[in-house]
Amino acid sequence: MSQFEFTHRRKNPLTGNWVLVSPHRNNRPWLGATEKSAPSNLAEHDESCPLCPGNQRANDTHNPEYNKTFVFTNDFGALTSQVAEQAAQLEANPLFEIEAATGECRVICFSPKHNKTLPELSVNEIKDVVDTWTQHYVELSAQYACVHIFENKGAVMGCSQPHPHGQVWAHNHLSTEIQLEQASQHQYQQTHGSNLLADYVKREIADDVRVVYQNDHWLVVVPFWAAWPFETLLVSKDDVRHFGQLTEAQSTALADAIKVLTTRYDNVFNCSFPYSMGWHCAPSDLTDDSHWRMHAHFYPPLLRSATVKKHMVGYEMLAESQRDLSPETAAKILKNASNVHYTEGNQ
Amino acid sequence: MSQFEFTHRRKNPLTGNWVLVSPHRNNRPWLGATEKSAPSNLAEHDESCPLCPGNQRANDTHNPEYNKTFVFTNDFGALTSQVAEQAAQLEANPLFEIEAATGECRVICFSPKHNKTLPELSVNEIKDVVDTWTQHYVELSAQYACVHIFENKGAVMGCSQPHPHGQVWAHNHLSTEIQLEQASQHQYQQTHGSNLLADYVKREIADDVRVVYQNDHWLVVVPFWAAWPFETLLVSKDDVRHFGQLTEAQSTALADAIKVLTTRYDNVFNCSFPYSMGWHCAPSDLTDDSHWRMHAHFYPPLLRSATVKKHMVGYEMLAESQRDLSPETAAKILKNASNVHYTEGNQ
Ligand SMILES: O=P(O)(O)O[C@H]1O[C@H](CO)[C@@H](O)[C@H](O)[C@H]1O
Ligand SMILES: O=P(O)(O)O[C@H]1O[C@H](CO)[C@@H](O)[C@H](O)[C@H]1O
Numbered sequence: 001m002s003q004f005e006f007t008h009r010r011k012n013p014l015t016g017n018w019v020l021v022s023p024h025r026n027n028r029p030w031l032g033a034t035e036k037s038a039p040s041n042l043a044e045h046d047e048s049c050p051l052c053p054g055n056q057r058a059n060d061t062h063n064p065e066y067n068k069t070f071v072f073t074n075d076f077g078a079l080t081s082q083v084a085e086q087a088a089q090l091e092a093n094p095l096f097e098i099e100a101a102t103g104e105c106r107v108i109c110f111s112p113k114h115n116k117t118l119p120e121l122s123v124n125e126i127k128d129v130v131d132t133w134t135q136h137y138v139e140l141s142a143q144y145a146c147v148h149i150f151e152n153k154g155a156v157m158g159c160s161q162p163h164p165h166g167q168v169w170a171h172n173h174l175s176t177e178i179q180l181e182q183a184s185q186h187q188y189q190q191t192h193g194s195n196l197l198a199d200y201v202k203r204e205i206a207d208d209v210r211v212v213y214q215n216d217h218w219l220v221v222v223p224f225w226a227a228w229p230f231e232t233l234l235v236s237k238d239d240v241r242h243f244g245q246l247t248e249a250q251s252t253a254l255a256d257a258i259k260v261l262t263t264r265y266d267n268v269f270n271c272s273f274p275y276s277m278g279w280h281c282a283p284s285d286l287t288d289d290s291h292w293r294m295h296a297h298f299y300p301p302l303l304r305s306a307t308v309k310k311h312m313v314g315y316e317m318l319a320e321s322q323r324d325l326s327p328e329t330a331a332k333i334l335k336n337a338s339n340v341h342y343t344e345g346n347q
Numbered sequence: 348m349s350q351f352e353f354t355h356r357r358k359n360p361l362t363g364n365w366v367l368v369s370p371h372r373n374n375r376p377w378l379g380a381t382e383k384s385a386p387s388n389l390a391e392h393d394e395s396c397p398l399c400p401g402n403q404r405a406n407d408t409h410n411p412e413y414n415k416t417f418v419f420t421n422d423f424g425a426l427t428s429q430v431a432e433q434a435a436q437l438e439a440n441p442l443f444e445i446e447a448a449t450g451e452c453r454v455i456c457f458s459p460k461h462n463k464t465l466p467e468l469s470v471n472e473i474k475d476v477v478d479t480w481t482q483h484y485v486e487l488s489a490q491y492a493c494v495h496i497f498e499n500k501g502a503v504m505g506c507s508q509p510h511p512h513g514q515v516w517a518h519n520h521l522s523t524e525i526q527l528e529q530a531s532q533h534q535y536q537q538t539h540g541s542n543l544l545a546d547y548v549k550r551e552i553a554d555d556v557r558v559v560y561q562n563d564h565w566l567v568v569v570p571f572w573a574a575w576p577f578e579t580l581l582v583s584k585d586d587v588r589h590f591g592q593l594t595e596a597q598s599t600a601l602a603d604a605i606k607v608l609t610t611r612y613d614n615v616f617n618c619s620f621p622y623s624m625g626w627h628c629a630p631s632d633l634t635d636d637s638h639w640r641m642h643a644h645f646y647p648p649l650l651r652s653a654t655v656k657k658h659m660v661g662y663e664m665l666a667e668s669q670r671d672l673s674p675e676t677a678a679k680i681l682k683n684a685s686n687v688h689y690t691e692g693n694q
Pocket of ligand 1: 499
């Protein structure tokens with residue numbers, strides 16, 4: 001039993017949002033919705049998959065016969081680089097604030113293999129993904145202030161294509177979350193004279209109750225303020241603010257950390273563990289970004305098994321996030337999970 | 348075509364959060380997850396339902412043979428009224444902010460009928476629900492600053508019991524959403540000398556492009572900043588700040604507005620339309636709450652059909668909400684939906 005086994009709230013210092021923690025509640029019976037698990041018998045190549053090498057996509061283009069990663073402009077992107085003429089006529093009113101948005105949306109196929117998710121790729125293959133993220137971050141951040149790199153994994157996370165892939169959405173405006181994190185990190189540095197996440201990393205390593213994994217350059221921790229049951233923060237141990245600053249050693253270590261974290265996720269419930277994950281980097285239009293540190297958030301929805309997820313609904317939408325098991329308990333489970341993927345152990 | 352058919356962002360003046368609107372995106376193909384529809388052949392009484400009259404619940408209690416609404420303390424509440432001793436030992440650190448939380452969680456069965464959701468009840472029966480909300484709001488707000496009344500409808504919204512019911516969670520602290528709405532409404536009144544939602548109601552009625560329904564006392568509108576495809580705001584037209592101030596006429600008109608809105612929801616896709624809905628009232632510990640106006644938010648997840656929902660994942664979790672069809676288009680669909688429930692029309 002940790003010291004936190006009573007009902008309490010914790011504050012996310014990056015966003016200012018609180019989360020209600022009710023550790024006693026994990027015992028309630030569950031008769032509600034169950035989710036389908038990901039199919040485990042996919043072929044390495046699927047003729048009907050618009051992301052596989054050589055196949056046809058939505059419009060009349062064909063994918064190349066790629067053998068590492070492959071990136072293309074999202075055929076149905078939420079953002080386009082066209083500037084709307086109507087935007088000029090928008091009225092200014094505090095109750096009807098509106099602004100035009102332009103940007104680009106790209107899709108990143110992680111590998112040619114239709115049936116290999118991140119934990120099933122080698123560290124070298126994951127390093128290719130890291131390098132692809134870096135390449136597109138650098139290219140797009142030269143043009144756009146805000147570059148969001150993320151992955152929706154699993155149908156339960158709205159992923160519409162089983163072929164493992166992530167996305168990049170880049171735009172000029174700062175998104176709500178980046179605005180919040182920018183303000184919080186800046187404010188913290190003004191007040192304390194140090195970097196928020198640097199201080200946080202030091203404390204978590206010293207405390208060692210929420211650490212899931214670390215290597216020379218990266219720390220994986222269930223953050224003190226985690227909202228999702230097995231939420232983690234993957235954060236640089238070094239003064240790195242965005243992908244453009246990564247050294248070879250840091251990129252390789254990042255691939256290792258992703259391999260370990262995603263493998264352990266799959267091993268918690270012996271299933272392809274769904275999540276949304278994404279990177280938060282310093283906006284590229286800052287003159288001083290010393291208050292930033294690059295990090296990724298992993299938001300996995302599963303709570304008790306491969307088919308029972310936490311629903312962030314009702315109270316959570318209208319009041320604030322609520323969690324059942326404590327972050328410390330979740331960290332212990334993830335720390336103790338095996339580094340060998342459950343499908344390999346079975347061989 | 349409305350004037351808003353280009354990619355843009357809108358700001359929610361109650362929370363400060365932005366939403367990305369991409370009207371062109373509604374045409375993309377969907378091969379992702381589909382949801383189960385609610386079963387439509389439930390009996391009026393179910394022997395195995397812990398919420399039906401006379402039945403046994405989780406512990407050894409039996410429900411009374413109730414014939415209107417029925418309220419009980421949640422057997423697995425996220426909040427309890429016990430004060431934790433450990434709370435006294437909590438350390439103060441800006442990166443590890445934590446506070447004890449106490450409160451109460453109750454369940455409100457809307458009627459004895461296992462198979463009748465809100466739109467299938469009469470206005471009189473819905474008025475019983477409004478009166479029950481009022482009674483418990485008044486009782487709990489005498490003790491707690493923040494009383495959240497809400498409903499999760501449908502398995503897709505995490506509802507674990509099909510018997511139509513809502514919940515009340517009351518606590519001393521202000522939840523994140525109430526804190527945000529409190530700050531925004533207060534700030535608006537300081538700046539403009541008028542009430543935020545009063546001004547908003549006037550403008551929406553005058554514009555008449557997002558109005559779904561109104562009666563003498565209530566307005567239903569797809570808010571300008573709606574994040575969910577068919578999100579609505581149900582707001583008092585009068586200077587009412589919380590349930591304790593409702594007159595008989597306002598309560599009856601509220602029952603009417605709920606009947607119309609939930610009927611139209613069901614008629615959009617001819618199904619029991621899932622949603623989370625909940626009330627935002629002035630915190631009860633304010634000395635001056637004149638900047639508040641009571642309102643409910645309805646957050647329904649469906650996007651295109653009874654089985655295809657909008658996934659708020661990836662970009663939405665890590666950046667900001669994104670929507671495909673414009674709020675104006677959604678309002679038109681809801682405005683044109685029939686007031687006669689689709690199951691009655693079929694008789
Ligand atoms: O209390 P219930 O209805 O079993 O639980 C449901 O509503 C709660 C409040 O919105 C959520 O925290 C749960 O995730 C959801 O499953
Ligand atoms: O673009 P996709 O993968 O088809 O779509 C998915 O990811 C997007 C970005 O997180 C979300 O807006 C969609 O709701 C989700 O289904």
